[in-house]
Amino acid sequence: MAYDDLRGFLDTLEREGRLLRVPDEVLPEPDLAAAANAAGRIGEGAPALWFDNVTGFTGARIVLNVHGSWPNHALALGLPKDTPIREQVEEFARRWDDFPVAPERREDAPWRENTVEGPDADLFQVLPLFRLNDGDGGFYLDKAAVVSRDPDAPDDFGRQNVGIYRIEVMGRNRLAFQPVPVHDVAIHLRKAEERGEDLPIAITLGNDPVISIVAGMPMAYDQSEYAMAGALRGAPAPIATAPLTGFDVPWGSEVVVEGVIEGRRRELEGPFGEFTGHYSGGRRMPVIRVDRVSYRTDPIFESLYLGMPWTEIDYLVGPNTCVPVLKQLRAEFPEVQAVNAMYTHGLLGIISTRKRYGGFAKAVGMRAMTTPHGLGYLKVVIVVDEDVDPFDLRQVMWAVSAKVDPAVDVITVPGLPVVPLDPASSPPGMIAKLLVDATTPVFPDDRGHFGSPVRDLPETGEWVRRLQALRSEGVR
Numbered sequence: 459m460a461y462d463d464l465r466g467f468l469d470t471l472e473r474e475g476r477l478l479r480v481p482d483e484v485l486p487e488p489d490l491a492a493a494a495n496a497a498g499r500i501g502e503g504a505p506a507l508w509f510d511n512v513t514g515f516t517g518a519r520i521v522l523n524v525h526g527s528w529p530n531h532a533l534a535l536g537l538p539k540d541t542p543i544r545e546q547v548e549e550f551a552r553r554w555d556d557f558p559v560a561p562e563r564r565e566d567a568p569w570r571e572n573t574v575e576g577p578d579a580d581l582f583q584v585l586p587l588f589r590l591n592d593g594d595g596g597f598y599l600d601k602a603a604v605v606s607r608d609p610d611a612p613d614d615f616g617r618q619n620v621g622i623y624r625i626e627v628m629g630r631n632r633l634a635f636q637p638v639p640v641h642d643v644a645i646h647l648r649k650a651e652e653r654g655e656d657l658p659i660a661i662t663l664g665n666d667p668v669i670s671i672v673a674g675m676p677m678a679y680d681q682s683e684y685a686m687a688g689a690l691r692g693a694p695a696p697i698a699t700a701p702l703t704g705f706d707v708p709w710g711s712e713v714v715v716e717g718v719i720e721g722r723r724r725e726l727e728g729p730f731g732e733f734t735g736h737y738s739g740g741r742r743m744p745v746i747r748v749d750r751v752s753y754r755t756d757p758i759f760e761s762l763y764l765g766m767p768w769t770e771i772d773y774l775v776g777p778n779t780c781v782p783v784l785k786q787l788r789a790e791f792p793e794v795q796a797v798n799a800m801y802t803h804g805l806l807g808i809i810s811t812r813k814r815y816g817g818f819a820k821a822v823g824m825r826a827m828t829t830p831h832g833l834g835y836l837k838v839v840i841v842v843d844e845d846v847d848p849f850d851l852r853q854v855m856w857a858v859s860a861k862v863d864p865a866v867d868v869i870t871v872p873g874l875p876v877v878p879l880d881p882a883s884s885p886p887g888m889i890a891k892l893l894v895d896a897t898t899p900v901f902p903d904d905r906g907h908f909g910s911p912v913r914d915l916p917e918t919g920e921w922v923r924r925l926q927a928l929r930s931e932g933v934r
Protein backbone atom coordinates (compact mmCIF):
# COMPACT_ATOMS: atom_id res chain seq x y z
CA MET A 459 0.00 0.00 0.00
CA ALA A 460 1.57 3.31 -1.08
CA TYR A 461 0.25 6.57 0.38
CA ASP A 462 0.23 9.65 -1.82
CA ASP A 463 -0.21 12.02 1.08
CA LEU A 464 -0.26 12.30 4.85
CA ARG A 465 -4.07 12.23 4.94
CA GLY A 466 -4.23 8.83 3.27
CA PHE A 467 -1.76 7.45 5.78
CA LEU A 468 -3.64 8.93 8.73
CA ASP A 469 -6.82 7.21 7.48
CA THR A 470 -5.00 3.88 7.52
CA LEU A 471 -3.52 4.54 10.96
CA GLU A 472 -7.00 5.27 12.27
CA ARG A 473 -8.51 2.14 10.69
CA GLU A 474 -5.71 0.07 12.20
CA GLY A 475 -6.20 1.59 15.67
CA ARG A 476 -2.87 3.38 15.38
CA LEU A 477 -4.09 6.99 15.63
CA LEU A 478 -5.52 8.49 18.78
CA ARG A 479 -7.77 11.52 18.50
CA VAL A 480 -7.53 13.59 21.68
CA PRO A 481 -11.01 15.05 22.16
CA ASP A 482 -10.24 17.41 25.07
CA GLU A 483 -9.37 21.07 24.62
CA VAL A 484 -5.61 21.35 25.15
CA LEU A 485 -3.15 24.20 25.46
CA PRO A 486 -0.65 24.57 22.62
CA GLU A 487 2.07 24.75 25.27
CA PRO A 488 2.87 22.55 27.10
CA ASP A 489 0.14 20.03 26.23
CA LEU A 490 0.97 19.23 22.60
CA ALA A 491 4.65 18.51 23.19
CA ALA A 492 4.04 16.86 26.56
CA ALA A 493 1.56 14.47 24.96
CA ALA A 494 4.04 13.55 22.23
CA ASN A 495 6.78 13.22 24.85
CA ALA A 496 4.46 10.91 26.82
CA ALA A 497 3.91 8.76 23.72
CA GLY A 498 7.51 7.65 24.11
CA ARG A 499 6.94 6.82 27.77
CA ILE A 500 3.89 4.55 27.62
CA GLY A 501 5.72 1.49 26.35
CA GLU A 502 6.08 -0.01 22.89
CA GLY A 503 3.45 0.73 20.28
CA ALA A 504 2.33 4.29 21.02
CA PRO A 505 -0.15 5.65 18.45
CA ALA A 506 0.00 8.80 16.37
CA LEU A 507 -1.73 11.71 18.15
CA TRP A 508 -4.34 13.96 16.57
CA PHE A 509 -5.44 17.30 18.07
CA ASP A 510 -8.08 19.63 16.69
CA ASN A 511 -9.25 21.40 19.82
CA VAL A 512 -6.35 23.65 20.75
CA THR A 513 -6.86 26.79 22.83
CA GLY A 514 -6.23 29.96 20.87
CA PHE A 515 -6.32 28.41 17.40
CA THR A 516 -9.31 28.31 15.09
CA GLY A 517 -9.52 25.21 12.94
CA ALA A 518 -6.00 23.97 13.73
CA ARG A 519 -5.36 20.30 12.99
CA ILE A 520 -2.15 18.99 14.46
CA VAL A 521 -0.65 15.52 14.28
CA LEU A 522 2.34 14.20 16.22
CA ASN A 523 4.14 10.88 16.65
CA VAL A 524 3.07 9.67 13.20
CA HIS A 525 6.13 7.38 12.82
CA GLY A 526 6.54 6.93 16.57
CA SER A 527 6.27 3.15 16.98
CA TRP A 528 7.29 0.01 15.10
CA PRO A 529 3.67 -0.75 14.11
CA ASN A 530 3.30 2.75 12.59
CA HIS A 531 6.67 2.41 10.87
CA ALA A 532 5.57 -0.93 9.41
CA LEU A 533 2.32 0.58 8.12
CA ALA A 534 4.27 3.47 6.56
CA LEU A 535 6.11 0.87 4.48
CA GLY A 536 2.85 -0.90 3.64
CA LEU A 537 3.71 -3.88 5.87
CA PRO A 538 1.43 -5.54 8.43
CA LYS A 539 1.56 -3.58 11.67
CA ASP A 540 2.90 -6.54 13.66
CA THR A 541 5.98 -6.98 11.43
CA PRO A 542 8.99 -7.42 13.76
CA ILE A 543 11.64 -4.74 13.48
CA ARG A 544 14.32 -7.09 12.16
CA GLU A 545 11.96 -8.07 9.31
CA GLN A 546 11.16 -4.42 8.62
CA VAL A 547 14.88 -3.71 8.19
CA GLU A 548 15.32 -6.76 5.94
CA GLU A 549 12.36 -5.77 3.77
CA PHE A 550 13.67 -2.20 3.61
CA ALA A 551 17.03 -3.57 2.41
CA ARG A 552 15.30 -5.73 -0.24
CA ARG A 553 13.34 -2.78 -1.58
CA TRP A 554 16.50 -0.64 -1.64
CA ASP A 555 17.69 -2.89 -4.47
CA ASP A 556 14.76 -1.68 -6.63
CA PHE A 557 16.30 1.82 -6.61
CA PRO A 558 15.91 3.91 -8.74
CA VAL A 559 12.17 4.06 -9.47
CA ALA A 560 11.42 7.15 -11.55
CA PRO A 561 8.84 9.45 -9.92
CA GLU A 562 5.52 10.30 -11.50
CA ARG A 563 4.96 13.98 -12.22
CA ARG A 564 1.41 15.12 -11.55
CA GLU A 565 -0.49 18.35 -12.04
CA ASP A 566 -3.10 19.83 -9.73
CA ALA A 567 -1.24 19.34 -6.49
CA PRO A 568 -3.68 19.86 -3.61
CA TRP A 569 -1.39 22.46 -2.03
CA ARG A 570 -2.16 24.75 -4.97
CA GLU A 571 -5.55 25.46 -3.37
CA ASN A 572 -4.25 28.52 -1.47
CA THR A 573 -1.30 30.83 -1.99
CA VAL A 574 0.19 33.81 -0.19
CA GLU A 575 3.28 35.51 -1.51
CA GLY A 576 5.58 38.47 -1.19
CA PRO A 577 4.70 40.73 1.73
CA ASP A 578 1.53 38.68 2.38
CA ALA A 579 3.48 35.52 3.08
CA ASP A 580 2.88 35.04 6.79
CA LEU A 581 3.62 31.65 8.33
CA PHE A 582 1.73 32.54 11.51
CA GLN A 583 -1.48 32.71 9.46
CA VAL A 584 -0.95 29.23 8.03
CA LEU A 585 0.73 27.15 10.75
CA PRO A 586 -0.44 26.59 14.35
CA LEU A 587 3.03 26.90 15.86
CA PHE A 588 3.97 25.74 19.35
CA ARG A 589 7.24 25.11 21.19
CA LEU A 590 8.45 21.65 22.12
CA ASN A 591 10.84 21.83 25.08
CA ASP A 592 11.04 24.44 27.84
CA GLY A 593 14.50 25.58 26.78
CA ASP A 594 13.81 25.88 23.05
CA GLY A 595 14.64 29.25 21.56
CA GLY A 596 11.44 29.45 19.52
CA PHE A 597 8.93 27.68 17.29
CA TYR A 598 10.34 24.92 15.11
CA LEU A 599 9.39 23.11 11.92
CA ASP A 600 11.24 19.89 12.64
CA LYS A 601 9.65 17.37 10.28
CA ALA A 602 9.70 19.30 7.02
CA ALA A 603 11.46 18.07 3.88
CA VAL A 604 13.80 20.72 2.48
CA VAL A 605 14.39 20.59 -1.29
CA SER A 606 17.43 22.25 -2.83
CA ARG A 607 19.52 21.89 -5.98
CA ASP A 608 23.24 21.78 -6.63
CA PRO A 609 24.10 25.25 -8.02
CA ASP A 610 26.76 23.63 -10.23
CA ALA A 611 24.26 21.14 -11.67
CA PRO A 612 20.76 22.58 -11.30
CA ASP A 613 19.30 20.18 -13.88
CA ASP A 614 20.73 17.04 -12.29
CA PHE A 615 17.71 15.30 -10.75
CA GLY A 616 19.89 13.00 -8.65
CA ARG A 617 21.73 15.85 -7.01
CA GLN A 618 18.52 17.61 -6.08
CA ASN A 619 18.33 16.98 -2.37
CA VAL A 620 15.38 16.31 -0.10
CA GLY A 621 16.40 16.38 3.55
CA ILE A 622 15.01 17.02 7.01
CA TYR A 623 16.77 19.84 8.86
CA ARG A 624 15.38 21.62 11.87
CA ILE A 625 13.99 25.05 11.04
CA GLU A 626 13.35 27.84 13.54
CA VAL A 627 10.60 30.33 12.79
CA MET A 628 12.24 33.73 13.29
CA GLY A 629 9.35 35.85 12.06
CA ARG A 630 6.31 35.83 9.80
CA ASN A 631 8.44 35.27 6.69
CA ARG A 632 11.86 34.49 8.13
CA LEU A 633 13.35 31.19 9.15
CA ALA A 634 16.74 29.94 10.31
CA PHE A 635 17.97 26.39 9.93
CA GLN A 636 20.79 24.13 10.91
CA PRO A 637 22.59 22.24 8.13
CA VAL A 638 25.20 19.88 9.57
CA PRO A 639 28.33 20.24 7.37
CA VAL A 640 28.30 16.60 6.14
CA HIS A 641 24.75 16.95 4.82
CA ASP A 642 23.82 17.67 1.23
CA VAL A 643 22.07 20.99 1.74
CA ALA A 644 25.23 22.29 3.43
CA ILE A 645 27.16 21.38 0.27
CA HIS A 646 24.58 23.17 -1.90
CA LEU A 647 24.76 26.25 0.30
CA ARG A 648 28.55 26.30 0.31
CA LYS A 649 28.58 26.20 -3.49
CA ALA A 650 26.00 29.00 -3.73
CA GLU A 651 27.94 31.16 -1.30
CA GLU A 652 31.18 30.58 -3.20
CA ARG A 653 29.35 31.99 -6.23
CA GLY A 654 28.09 34.91 -4.15
CA GLU A 655 24.48 33.75 -4.61
CA ASP A 656 21.45 32.94 -2.49
CA LEU A 657 20.29 29.32 -2.54
CA PRO A 658 16.63 28.83 -3.54
CA ILE A 659 14.78 26.23 -1.49
CA ALA A 660 11.36 24.67 -1.10
CA ILE A 661 10.22 23.41 2.28
CA THR A 662 7.41 20.89 2.30
CA LEU A 663 5.37 20.13 5.42
CA GLY A 664 2.96 17.31 6.12
CA ASN A 665 4.35 14.75 3.69
CA ASP A 666 3.43 11.19 2.90
CA PRO A 667 5.19 8.86 5.35
CA VAL A 668 7.81 7.53 2.95
CA ILE A 669 8.96 11.04 2.00
CA SER A 670 9.79 11.62 5.67
CA ILE A 671 11.71 8.33 5.74
CA VAL A 672 13.83 9.12 2.66
CA ALA A 673 14.36 12.76 3.65
CA GLY A 674 15.90 11.62 6.92
CA MET A 675 17.94 8.90 5.23
CA PRO A 676 21.71 9.17 4.67
CA MET A 677 21.87 8.43 0.96
CA ALA A 678 24.77 9.14 -1.39
CA TYR A 679 25.04 12.72 -2.64
CA ASP A 680 23.83 11.93 -6.16
CA GLN A 681 21.06 9.51 -5.22
CA SER A 682 17.54 10.90 -5.62
CA GLU A 683 15.32 10.66 -2.56
CA TYR A 684 12.27 10.54 -4.85
CA ALA A 685 13.70 7.59 -6.78
CA MET A 686 14.33 5.89 -3.42
CA ALA A 687 10.82 6.71 -2.23
CA GLY A 688 9.53 4.91 -5.33
CA ALA A 689 11.59 1.84 -4.48
CA LEU A 690 10.42 1.80 -0.87
CA ARG A 691 6.76 2.43 -1.75
CA GLY A 692 6.77 -0.08 -4.57
CA ALA A 693 5.23 2.63 -6.79
CA PRO A 694 6.54 5.84 -8.38
CA ALA A 695 6.61 8.74 -5.93
CA PRO A 696 4.12 11.43 -7.01
CA ILE A 697 5.86 14.79 -7.44
CA ALA A 698 4.81 18.21 -8.68
CA THR A 699 6.61 21.36 -9.74
CA ALA A 700 6.84 24.07 -7.11
CA PRO A 701 5.54 27.31 -8.70
CA LEU A 702 8.27 29.74 -7.63
CA THR A 703 11.48 27.71 -7.61
CA GLY A 704 10.48 25.11 -10.20
CA PHE A 705 11.79 22.45 -7.83
CA ASP A 706 10.35 18.97 -7.62
CA VAL A 707 8.30 18.68 -4.45
CA PRO A 708 5.98 15.97 -3.14
CA TRP A 709 2.61 16.15 -4.88
CA GLY A 710 0.66 15.46 -1.70
CA SER A 711 2.26 17.84 0.84
CA GLU A 712 0.04 19.89 3.11
CA VAL A 713 2.14 23.06 2.80
CA VAL A 714 4.92 24.14 0.42
CA VAL A 715 7.07 27.11 1.48
CA GLU A 716 9.42 28.61 -1.09
CA GLY A 717 12.15 31.17 -0.74
CA VAL A 718 15.91 31.49 -0.56
CA ILE A 719 18.65 30.82 1.92
CA GLU A 720 20.32 34.19 2.01
CA GLY A 721 23.96 33.78 1.04
CA ARG A 722 26.57 34.64 3.67
CA ARG A 723 24.04 35.68 6.30
CA ARG A 724 23.96 34.06 9.71
CA GLU A 725 21.74 34.70 12.71
CA LEU A 726 21.46 33.24 16.16
CA GLU A 727 19.42 30.01 15.97
CA GLY A 728 18.50 27.71 18.86
CA PRO A 729 18.76 26.46 21.52
CA PHE A 730 16.75 23.36 20.67
CA GLY A 731 16.23 20.05 22.46
CA GLU A 732 17.84 17.51 20.15
CA PHE A 733 17.82 13.82 19.25
CA THR A 734 20.92 13.33 21.40
CA GLY A 735 18.82 13.94 24.52
CA HIS A 736 20.60 17.28 25.03
CA TYR A 737 20.00 20.84 23.96
CA SER A 738 22.16 22.26 21.26
CA GLY A 739 23.08 25.79 22.21
CA GLY A 740 22.27 28.90 20.25
CA ARG A 741 24.62 29.26 17.28
CA ARG A 742 24.91 31.40 14.19
CA MET A 743 23.07 29.63 11.38
CA PRO A 744 21.89 30.40 7.83
CA VAL A 745 18.62 32.27 7.41
CA ILE A 746 15.77 31.86 4.95
CA ARG A 747 13.53 34.49 3.38
CA VAL A 748 10.07 33.14 2.64
CA ASP A 749 8.63 34.40 -0.64
CA ARG A 750 5.64 32.15 -1.21
CA VAL A 751 3.48 29.75 0.76
CA SER A 752 1.11 27.31 -0.95
CA TYR A 753 -1.19 25.17 1.17
CA ARG A 754 -4.13 22.85 1.24
CA THR A 755 -7.32 24.20 2.70
CA ASP A 756 -7.31 23.48 6.45
CA PRO A 757 -3.77 22.07 6.32
CA ILE A 758 -2.74 19.42 8.82
CA PHE A 759 0.34 20.55 10.72
CA GLU A 760 2.69 17.64 11.39
CA SER A 761 5.36 17.98 14.06
CA LEU A 762 7.67 15.66 15.96
CA TYR A 763 8.70 15.74 19.61
CA LEU A 764 12.45 15.50 20.23
CA GLY A 765 14.10 14.86 23.55
CA MET A 766 15.53 12.08 25.66
CA PRO A 767 15.46 8.90 23.48
CA TRP A 768 13.44 7.01 22.57
CA THR A 769 11.12 9.42 20.82
CA GLU A 770 9.52 9.45 17.37
CA ILE A 771 12.77 10.29 15.60
CA ASP A 772 14.38 7.07 16.83
CA TYR A 773 11.77 5.05 14.94
CA LEU A 774 11.87 7.36 11.93
CA VAL A 775 15.65 7.16 11.51
CA GLY A 776 16.10 3.57 12.71
CA PRO A 777 15.83 1.32 9.64
CA ASN A 778 16.64 4.20 7.28
CA THR A 779 20.06 4.53 8.92
CA CYS A 780 20.80 0.80 9.18
CA VAL A 781 20.16 0.06 5.51
CA PRO A 782 22.34 2.71 3.79
CA VAL A 783 25.27 1.90 6.08
CA LEU A 784 24.75 -1.82 5.36
CA LYS A 785 24.61 -1.27 1.60
CA GLN A 786 27.57 1.11 1.49
CA LEU A 787 29.65 -1.24 3.60
CA ARG A 788 28.64 -4.37 1.74
CA ALA A 789 29.58 -2.77 -1.58
CA GLU A 790 33.21 -3.23 -0.57
CA PHE A 791 32.93 -5.99 2.01
CA PRO A 792 30.32 -8.53 0.87
CA GLU A 793 31.05 -10.48 4.06
CA VAL A 794 28.98 -7.96 6.07
CA GLN A 795 25.75 -9.61 7.20
CA ALA A 796 23.73 -6.97 9.02
CA VAL A 797 24.01 -3.48 10.53
CA ASN A 798 22.10 -2.17 13.51
CA ALA A 799 22.66 1.59 13.56
CA MET A 800 19.38 2.44 15.28
CA TYR A 801 20.89 4.23 18.22
CA THR A 802 20.86 8.05 18.07
CA HIS A 803 20.82 8.10 14.23
CA GLY A 804 23.85 5.83 14.17
CA LEU A 805 26.14 7.50 16.68
CA LEU A 806 26.51 3.87 17.73
CA GLY A 807 26.42 0.99 15.27
CA ILE A 808 26.70 -2.78 15.54
CA ILE A 809 27.94 -4.73 12.52
CA SER A 810 27.97 -8.49 12.01
CA THR A 811 30.42 -9.89 9.48
CA ARG A 812 32.21 -12.98 8.27
CA LYS A 813 36.00 -12.64 8.26
CA ARG A 814 38.54 -13.27 5.53
CA TYR A 815 41.58 -13.32 7.81
CA GLY A 816 42.91 -11.91 11.06
CA GLY A 817 42.25 -8.19 11.45
CA PHE A 818 39.46 -8.18 8.87
CA ALA A 819 36.69 -7.29 11.33
CA LYS A 820 38.65 -4.26 12.46
CA ALA A 821 39.02 -3.14 8.84
CA VAL A 822 35.24 -3.44 8.40
CA GLY A 823 34.67 -1.34 11.50
CA MET A 824 37.13 1.33 10.33
CA ARG A 825 35.44 1.47 6.93
CA ALA A 826 32.06 1.92 8.58
CA MET A 827 33.42 5.09 10.17
CA THR A 828 34.25 6.49 6.73
CA THR A 829 30.99 5.70 4.92
CA PRO A 830 29.12 8.91 4.04
CA HIS A 831 26.98 8.61 7.16
CA GLY A 832 29.71 7.11 9.35
CA LEU A 833 31.85 10.16 8.73
CA GLY A 834 29.55 12.35 10.79
CA TYR A 835 28.09 9.67 13.07
CA LEU A 836 29.28 6.12 13.98
CA LYS A 837 31.26 7.28 16.97
CA VAL A 838 31.08 3.83 18.56
CA VAL A 839 31.30 0.75 16.33
CA ILE A 840 30.92 -2.79 17.64
CA VAL A 841 31.78 -5.61 15.24
CA VAL A 842 30.43 -9.09 15.93
CA ASP A 843 30.63 -12.49 14.21
CA GLU A 844 28.18 -13.47 11.49
CA ASP A 845 26.25 -15.75 13.86
CA VAL A 846 25.56 -12.91 16.29
CA ASP A 847 22.38 -10.94 15.55
CA PRO A 848 23.21 -7.24 15.92
CA PHE A 849 19.54 -6.53 16.67
CA ASP A 850 19.60 -8.88 19.66
CA LEU A 851 21.42 -6.87 22.30
CA ARG A 852 21.74 -9.89 24.60
CA GLN A 853 23.78 -11.65 21.95
CA VAL A 854 25.82 -8.51 21.31
CA MET A 855 26.63 -8.10 25.00
CA TRP A 856 27.64 -11.77 25.14
CA ALA A 857 30.04 -11.24 22.24
CA VAL A 858 31.53 -8.11 23.82
CA SER A 859 31.92 -9.79 27.19
CA ALA A 860 33.30 -13.11 25.93
CA LYS A 861 35.34 -12.24 22.83
CA VAL A 862 37.02 -8.94 23.58
CA ASP A 863 40.62 -8.63 24.71
CA PRO A 864 40.74 -4.97 25.73
CA ALA A 865 44.46 -4.82 24.99
CA VAL A 866 43.92 -5.49 21.27
CA ASP A 867 40.23 -5.27 20.44
CA VAL A 868 39.36 -1.82 21.75
CA ILE A 869 40.72 0.90 19.53
CA THR A 870 40.18 4.63 19.74
CA VAL A 871 41.01 6.89 16.84
CA PRO A 872 41.36 10.52 17.92
CA GLY A 873 40.59 13.65 15.96
CA LEU A 874 37.75 12.43 13.73
CA PRO A 875 34.68 14.37 12.57
CA VAL A 876 31.27 13.95 14.15
CA VAL A 877 28.06 15.95 14.06
CA PRO A 878 28.60 19.07 16.14
CA LEU A 879 25.37 18.16 17.96
CA ASP A 880 27.13 15.25 19.66
CA PRO A 881 27.28 16.59 23.21
CA ALA A 882 30.54 14.73 23.84
CA SER A 883 32.34 16.34 20.91
CA SER A 884 34.99 18.88 21.76
CA PRO A 885 35.32 21.27 20.08
CA PRO A 886 31.85 20.64 18.63
CA GLY A 887 32.33 18.50 15.55
CA MET A 888 35.52 16.73 16.71
CA ILE A 889 35.65 13.44 18.56
CA ALA A 890 37.69 10.28 19.09
CA LYS A 891 35.91 7.22 17.69
CA LEU A 892 35.77 3.82 19.33
CA LEU A 893 35.99 0.47 17.62
CA VAL A 894 35.23 -2.67 19.60
CA ASP A 895 36.12 -5.88 17.79
CA ALA A 896 33.95 -8.51 19.43
CA THR A 897 34.58 -11.17 16.77
CA THR A 898 36.42 -14.45 17.21
CA PRO A 899 40.06 -14.09 16.12
CA VAL A 900 40.92 -16.03 12.94
CA PHE A 901 44.23 -17.03 11.34
CA PRO A 902 46.84 -15.61 11.54
CA ASP A 903 45.43 -13.86 14.62
CA ASP A 904 45.73 -16.81 17.01
CA ARG A 905 44.90 -15.06 20.29
CA GLY A 906 42.73 -16.60 22.98
CA HIS A 907 41.25 -20.07 23.20
CA PHE A 908 38.04 -19.99 21.25
CA GLY A 909 38.41 -23.47 19.72
CA SER A 910 35.68 -25.15 21.73
CA PRO A 911 32.41 -23.18 21.52
CA VAL A 912 29.39 -24.75 23.18
CA ARG A 913 26.79 -25.25 20.46
CA ASP A 914 23.09 -25.88 20.96
CA LEU A 915 22.42 -29.61 21.27
CA PRO A 916 21.28 -31.27 18.03
CA GLU A 917 17.88 -31.99 19.61
CA THR A 918 17.30 -28.37 20.71
CA GLY A 919 15.53 -27.37 17.51
CA GLU A 920 12.99 -30.14 17.95
CA TRP A 921 12.48 -29.15 21.58
CA VAL A 922 11.93 -25.51 20.61
CA ARG A 923 9.03 -26.68 18.43
CA ARG A 924 7.65 -28.94 21.18
CA LEU A 925 7.78 -26.23 23.84
CA GLN A 926 6.15 -23.70 21.51
CA ALA A 927 3.38 -26.18 20.72
CA LEU A 928 2.79 -26.92 24.40
CA ARG A 929 2.70 -23.23 25.18
CA SER A 930 0.22 -22.48 22.41
CA GLU A 931 -1.99 -25.26 23.86
CA GLY A 932 -2.07 -23.27 27.07
CA VAL A 933 0.40 -25.31 29.15
CA ARG A 934 2.22 -22.84 31.42
Ligand SMILES: Cc1cc2nc3c(=O)[nH]c(=O)nc-3n(C[C@H](O)[C@H](O)[C@H](O)COP(=O)(O)O)c2cc1C
Nearest residue numbers: 600621622623624636637638641642643674675676
Ligand atom coordinates in the same frame (compact mmCIF):
# COMPACT_ATOMS: atom_id res chain seq x y z
C1 LIG B 1 13.37 15.03 12.70
C2 LIG B 1 14.74 15.19 12.10
C3 LIG B 1 15.45 16.35 12.32
C4 LIG B 1 16.71 16.50 11.76
N1 LIG B 1 17.39 17.68 11.94
C5 LIG B 1 18.56 17.88 11.29
C6 LIG B 1 19.21 19.15 11.35
O1 LIG B 1 18.74 20.08 12.01
N2 LIG B 1 20.35 19.31 10.64
C7 LIG B 1 20.88 18.30 9.89
O2 LIG B 1 21.90 18.53 9.22
N3 LIG B 1 20.33 17.06 9.86
C8 LIG B 1 19.16 16.85 10.52
N4 LIG B 1 18.55 15.63 10.46
C9 LIG B 1 19.26 14.49 9.86
C10 LIG B 1 19.19 14.46 8.37
O3 LIG B 1 17.90 14.68 7.89
C11 LIG B 1 19.64 13.09 7.88
O4 LIG B 1 20.90 12.76 8.40
C12 LIG B 1 19.68 12.99 6.39
O5 LIG B 1 20.21 11.74 6.08
C13 LIG B 1 20.51 14.05 5.78
O6 LIG B 1 20.46 13.85 4.42
P1 LIG B 1 21.48 14.52 3.41
O7 LIG B 1 22.80 13.89 3.65
O8 LIG B 1 20.86 14.20 2.10
O9 LIG B 1 21.52 15.98 3.68
C14 LIG B 1 17.29 15.46 11.00
C15 LIG B 1 16.56 14.29 10.80
C16 LIG B 1 15.29 14.15 11.32
C17 LIG B 1 14.52 12.89 11.04
